Amino acid sequence: MSDVQFEASIIERVAAATGPLQICGRGSKRFLYGRDIGDYLPVSMHRGIIDYQPSELVVTARCGTSLAQLNEALAERGQVLAADPPQFGGDGTLGGAIAVGLSGPGRPWYGALRDCVLGVRLLTGHGEVHSFGGQVMKNVAGYDVARVQVGAHGTLGVVLAASLRVLPRPAVEATVTIDASRADAHATVVKLGRRPLPITATCWVAEKLHLRLSGTDQGVAHALDVVGGERGDASIWSVVRDHRLPFFDTHTGLALWRISLPVAAPFPDIAGEWLVEWGGALRWCRTTADAEHVRALVAALGGHAHEFSAPAGFARVDALVGTYQQRLKHAFDPKGIFNVDRVPGMG
Amino acid sequence: MNALERARPALQKVLSAGSLIIDPIAKRPYESDGLTAIREQPGLVALPASVTELKAVLAVCRAFDVPVVPRGAGTGLSGGARPQKDGVLLGLSRLNRIIAVDPDNRVAVVQPGVRNLAISEAAAPHGLFYAPDPSSQIACSIGGNVAENSGGVHCLKYGLTVNNVLGLRVLTIDGEELVLGGATLDAPGFDLLALMNGSEGMLGIVTEVTVRLLPIPAVKSVLLASFASLESAADAVSAIIAAGIVPAGLEMMDQVATGAAEAFVQVGYPLDAAAILLCELDGEAADVAGQRLRVEAVLNAAGAVEVRVAANAAEGDRMWYGRKAAFPAVGRLAPDYYCMDGTIPRAKLASVLRAIADLSAETGLGVANVFHAGDGNLHPLILYDANSPGQLDAAVSMGERVLALCVAAGGTVTGEHGVGVEKLDAMCGQFDAPTLTRFHAVKSAFDPRGLLNPGKAIPTLARCAELGGMHVHGGALPFPDIERL
Numbered sequence: 001m002s003d004v005q006f007e008a009s010i011i012e013r014v015a016a017a018t019g020p021l022q023i024c025g026r027g028s029k030r031f032l033y034g035r036d037i038g039d040y041l042p043v044s045m046h047r048g049i050i051d052y053q054p055s056e057l058v059v060t061a062r063c064g065t066s067l068a069q070l071n072e073a074l075a076e077r078g079q080v081l082a083a084d085p086p087q088f089g090g091d092g093t094l095g096g097a098i099a100v101g102l103s104g105p106g107r108p109w110y111g112a113l114r115d116c117v118l119g120v121r122l123l124t125g126h127g128e129v130h131s132f133g134g135q136v137m138k139n140v141a142g143y144d145v146a147r148v149q150v151g152a153h154g155t156l157g158v159v160l161a162a163s164l165r166v167l168p169r170p171a172v173e174a175t176v177t178i179d180a181s182r183a184d185a186h187a188t189v190v191k192l193g194r195r196p197l198p199i200t201a202t203c204w205v206a207e208k209l210h211l212r213l214s215g216t217d218q219g220v221a222h223a224l225d226v227v228g229g230e231r232g233d234a235s236i237w238s239v240v241r242d243h244r245l246p247f248f249d250t251h252t253g254l255a256l257w258r259i260s261l262p263v264a265a266p267f268p269d270i271a272g273e274w275l276v277e278w279g280g281a282l283r284w285c286r287t288t289a290d291a292e293h294v295r296a297l298v299a300a301l302g303g304h305a306h307e308f309s310a311p312a313g314f315a316r317v318d319a320l321v322g323t324y325q326q327r328l329k330h331a332f333d334p335k336g337i338f339n340v341d342r343v344p345g346m347g
Numbered sequence: 348m349n350a351l352e353r354a355r356p357a358l359q360k361v362l363s364a365g366s367l368i369i370d371p372i373a374k375r376p377y378e379s380d381g382l383t384a385i386r387e388q389p390g391l392v393a394l395p396a397s398v399t400e401l402k403a404v405l406a407v408c409r410a411f412d413v414p415v416v417p418r419g420a421g422t423g424l425s426g427g428a429r430p431q432k433d434g435v436l437l438g439l440s441r442l443n444r445i446i447a448v449d450p451d452n453r454v455a456v457v458q459p460g461v462r463n464l465a466i467s468e469a470a471a472p473h474g475l476f477y478a479p480d481p482s483s484q485i486a487c488s489i490g491g492n493v494a495e496n497s498g499g500v501h502c503l504k505y506g507l508t509v510n511n512v513l514g515l516r517v518l519t520i521d522g523e524e525l526v527l528g529g530a531t532l533d534a535p536g537f538d539l540l541a542l543m544n545g546s547e548g549m550l551g552i553v554t555e556v557t558v559r560l561l562p563i564p565a566v567k568s569v570l571l572a573s574f575a576s577l578e579s580a581a582d583a584v585s586a587i588i589a590a591g592i593v594p595a596g597l598e599m600m601d602q603v604a605t606g607a608a609e610a611f612v613q614v615g616y617p618l619d620a621a622a623i624l625l626c627e628l629d630g631e632a633a634d635v636a637g638q639r640l641r642v643e644a645v646l647n648a649a650g651a652v653e654v655r656v657a658a659n660a661a662e663g664d665r666m667w668y669g670r671k672a673a674f675p676a677v678g679r680l681a682p683d684y685y686c687m688d689g690t691i692p693r694a695k696l697a698s699v700l701r702a703i704a705d706l707s708a709e710t711g712l713g714v715a716n717v718f719h720a721g722d723g724n725l726h727p728l729i730l731y732d733a734n735s736p737g738q739l740d741a742a743v744s745m746g747e748r749v750l751a752l753c754v755a756a757g758g759t760v761t762g763e764h765g766v767g768v769e770k771l772d773a774m775c776g777q778f779d780a781p782t783l784t785r786f787h788a789v790k791s792a793f794d795p796r797g798l799l800n801p802g803k804a805i806p807t808l809a810r811c812a813e814l815g816g817m818h819v820h821g822g823a824l825p826f827p828d829i830e831r832l
Contacts, residue, residue: 055589056692056723078591107532114538115510130782136690138507138724138762140496140545141770141777142805143789147509147541151533168591171637190451194474196562198634216641219634262530264451281532304535315535320523324793325537331788345536 003062006046007129007160013041014158015127020340023154025064025096028088031250032100033153034312037340043158044093049073050161051135058118058135060163063095070094074166082110082167086241095159101151104241105201105212108193108263108278114150116165122149123158125333135163148328153342156332170200170214174224177232178209182267182274185209189279190264197223203240204276205247210236240277247275247286250309254286257294260315261303268297284308317345351390351433354411358393358435361403366441368392377436380421380428381483382769384685384739389416389430394438398518398554401442405522405552408435414801415520417548419459419491422483424686425767427495427547427803434801439490442554445469453560454513454530459490459553463497466558475560478505481763482671490553496545498763500596500670503721504629505561507763509544514557517543517550520794530557542789547765547804550793564629567595568639569663572651573620577601577704580622581696583649584720587626588693590645592638596627597721601700603680604673604715604728611676614669617653624651624720625670627663673717674728681713681730685742689753690762693723702752703727710745712738724762725753751776766804774804775811783808 001009014021020038047064054077061070067087074080084104085097098120103112119133122145133139133146149159180188185204192199192211198219201212210232213223239245250256254272261268263280272287287294291307295316298305307313317325322345329336329343358367368374369391378386390413395401408415414434421428430436443460450473455466463484466477480499481487487497492508493515505511514528527543528534543550574580580599587597600608600623605616616623624646628638639656646654657663669676677684691699700716703725707714713730727749731742750760750773760766760773774783786805790797 053692053694055585055694057588057593058692101533101538103533111506111510112533114541115506124785126781128781128785130779130785132782134757134759136692136723136758136762138498138502138690138719138722139759140761140763140765141759141774142766142782142786143550144496144509144541144545145785145789148538150538150541152537156537168588168593171591193453194450194562196564196631198631215630215634216637218637219631222631222633260531260533262449262452262454264449265530278532302529303531306535317536318526321525321527321536321539324519324525324539327792328537328539328542328789331785331792343537 001045010041010123010158011127011129014123014125014337017337021337023158023339025093026066026091028091029096029100031311034341041158043095046160054079056135057166058163059166060135060161061094062161063093063159065094067092067094067097075169078169079166080169081116081164082106083113083116084241085113086243088243090242094162098150098159098162099152099154105203105237105277108281109200110167114147117147117150117162118165119163120146120149121160123160125157125335125337129160133163137165151344153344154339155329155343157338172217172220173212173214173234174220175232175234175236176211176213176224176227176229178211178229179207180204180209181207182276186276186280192227193263193279197226199223201237202277202279203236205245212237247273247284252286254288255291255307256309257285257287258306258308259283259285259298259303261298261301265301265303268301270294270297312341314344316347322346349433350411350413351435354407354413355391357407357411358391358404361407362393362395362400366394366396366400368394377418377421377430377438380418380423380426382424382426382767385426385429385768387430387432389436390432390434392436392438394441396441398442401552401554402518402522404435404437405518405520408798409520409522412796412798414798416800417494417552419488419494420462420486422487423491423495423767424688424764425761425769427765427767429768431801437552440488446555448473449530450475452530454557455560456555456557457489458555460488463487463489463492470560471563474563476563477511477558478561479508479511482674489556489558493544493553493556494546494548495763495765498719498722498724500598500719502719503597504593504595509541511559512540512544512556513559515540515543515553516555518552518554520551520796520798524554525551528557545765547767548800549790549804550799566632566635567627567629567660567663568635569657569666570626570639570642570646571655571666572624572626572646573617573653574622574624574650575652576621577700578697579650580624581700581720583624583646583651584696585693586645586649587642588721590641592642594626594642594721595629596625598625598670599623599716599718599720600670600673601716603713604677604717607676607680607715608669608673611679612669612672614665616669620652625666670717677715677717677728680715682732682734685729685731685746687725687727687729687746687749688761688764689750689758690722690724691753691756691758695756696720696723699725699752699756703749706745706748710741712742712745722762723758747773768803771806771810772814774806775814780808780811783811
């Protein structure tokens with residue numbers, strides 16, 4: 001089916017909708033949501049790269065393009081999707097990644113997915129298709145509606161295609177592993193974070209701190225001397241990103257929390273097991289602690305918590321922000337067709 | 348008695364004497380921002396000294412239906428802070444407190460009137476800096492940077508304002524305070540932070556900004572390459588990126604600009620080059636040394652006539668000094684210049700620069716190009732003499748054609764200066780009516796009565812229809828029920 005045909009069919013579907021529609025990619029992140037509401041609106045067949053100019057550091061692809069395919073195409077030209085969104089179950093589409101808005105282990109250094117979205121083609125609840133943003137990095141024409149789609153969970157419309165900034169793959173990468181308690185590892189990453197070192201990922205799990213260093217030969221060699229430790233296995237980064245460690249197993253009866261905190265904030269007093277990424281800014285916790293208690297402790301430290309293992313367990317916005325979110329939702333989807341109950345943060 | 352006159356006693360009541368400017372002479376400095384060609388005497392100027400006073404001003408304006416035009420340091424280049432004669436010009440320059448610099452969390456929390464450079468200065472003792480550095484950074488305020496999503500010479504590596512702001516406190520016109528993000532790397536809910544950046548003060552008034560701080564690079568290295576043609580310089584830009592290098596800055600100046608800069612500040616620029624590139628690399632010493640070798644090789648392979656590597660920081664600063672002085676230097680070539688700001692894909696640099704040169708030949712107006720080549724962000728400076736009849740109009744008309752070239756090349760009408768009032772017409776060419784309607788709906792979601800900075804950033808459909816830029820499909824105007832004047 002051509003782009004024109006696909007868009008015509010989906011516009012018709014949306015325009016004719018009398019009830020809610022649920023936008024479906026490949027369902028790899030379905031577990032994040034609550035009950036199914038509305039008819040399925042499948043988009044995963046709308047796939048493939050539309051335009052890729054390596055010298056522009058920009059790729060434009062249809063929403064149903066799998067992340068694996070996108071990564072492969074970029075790798076062929078020595079480039080990467082720097083935000084490195086997770087591929088749960090080894091699966092996932094570009095559209096799904098944008099809807100959920102999660103970024104990989106390199107986020108503090110390479111930017112989040114929202115940072116690299118330059119433009120989107122968006123189908124709104126009015127049955128209209130718009131281009132917001134564009135294919136260039138610097139662009140301040142009009143409100144930044146493209147970036148707002150990242151993490152909007154498809155509630156503002158269907159992202160039909162998106163343009164993303166990509167980055168050259170570093171010439172050299174090295175992973176090192178250091179034995180460290182949680183407290184020592186935290187102090188180390190906070191201290192290292194203040195220095196201009198080519199660190200591009202950190203993860204503390206099971207009493208070990210893993211660091212990724214990226215850059216030129218000379219730069220990485222120097223940084224290896226500074227940070228010390230043993231040479232480690234680079235596969236840790238995709239394993240952590242895609243939740244393939246036993247730590248992330250959600251069938252244990254323990255709740256898995258995704259906790260976002262200022263990098264140097266102390267650990268909230270929650271009994272459980274921890275995994276710490278992003279130089280301290282992202283902390284995962286497996287615990288039996290009471291959900292509201294977890295949220296309150298984290299909020300008191302200036303952070304927010306998402307009960308990742310619970311359907312619709314997202315971190316919440318306050319009532320006032322919620323009001324404006326609903327108004328924004330109304331501006332793009334006045335009939336409330338898309339992804340009902342998924343406006344993020346509404347508890 | 349108009350709304351503003353009715354509101355005046357209430358404003359006098361909530362503001363101390365020095366915080367409300369009524370005298371026409373004293374209001375004059377507020378008639379324009381950095382786009383001085385567009386002026387208007389503001390009805391009243393309010394300069395609240397605290398967030399409490401700011402809230403009170405908004406409450407009065409809301410009660411009396413008085414438009415509010417926010418203003419930072421007034422350095423904006425698109426007329427985003429152009430006042431209204433029946434409105435309040437809300438100056439935020441007195442909210443200039445650095446609330447906190449938190450080196451371990453690598454954030455600074457500041458009020459909107461804090462100058463961009465002051466943040467980096469406050470962070471420097473901790474070995475940290477705030478990355479976005481618009482050329483006006485010595486004077487421009489962080490609140491204005493958020494409003495315009497300002498860029499600078501280091502965007503290529505470090506991103507724009509939106510990529511470096513982690514949190515905002517925003518007052519809506521209804522006086523409600525939205526707390527968006529904070530010191531964390533993400534925030535729950537819709538990314539309203541992204542929406543606020545670049546919204547030109549039309550959705551709310553920023554009262555507090557949390558910015559991300561980065562470690563100051565250990566080493567900077569500057570290279571200057573000269574080229575015999577604009578095309579080869581432009582191709583070298585793409586070649587550097589294609590080689591997998593993301594420099595901290597990658598700037599181009601054409602011969603007119605280098606000549607002007609050299610005459611002004613004598614930094615040793617090659618005057619026979621058709622264009623020069625300035626490339627800055629930063630990071631750890633070893634990393635930078637490795638990158639520098641690769642950049643030199645790429646520049647030579649791309650046909651550079653000469654590649655100079657700054658031997659030390661002082662020489663690097665001197666190379667930059669000419670670039671930073673380029674705008675005032677070009678100002679000496681003609682009585683006036685009109686600074687444009689469009690972005691195009693890098694691959695189109697050579698062809699668009701050529702087309703701009705053709706326009707220059709056609710109109711007889713000189714053009715100097717000094718710009719952020721790595722980002723494809725053009726700043727053609729169109730030279731004219733406002734005292735010569737017709738020249739301002741000719742410059743503006745040529746500017747519109749330059750922006751049309753940018754859109755046709757797959758780019759945008761503004762890379763970093765914002766739309767303000769300057770580019771309202773150009774917006775009609777970039778966006779169709781339904782998309783503009785969605786933008787207006789975003790505005791209404793935050794400010795349904797349209798009191799905040801009315802008439803900026805997004806053109807009305809009527810305006811576009813008048814211009815003839817409306818996308819008419821099959822002979823039918825979109826939204827036939829909307830009245831067009």
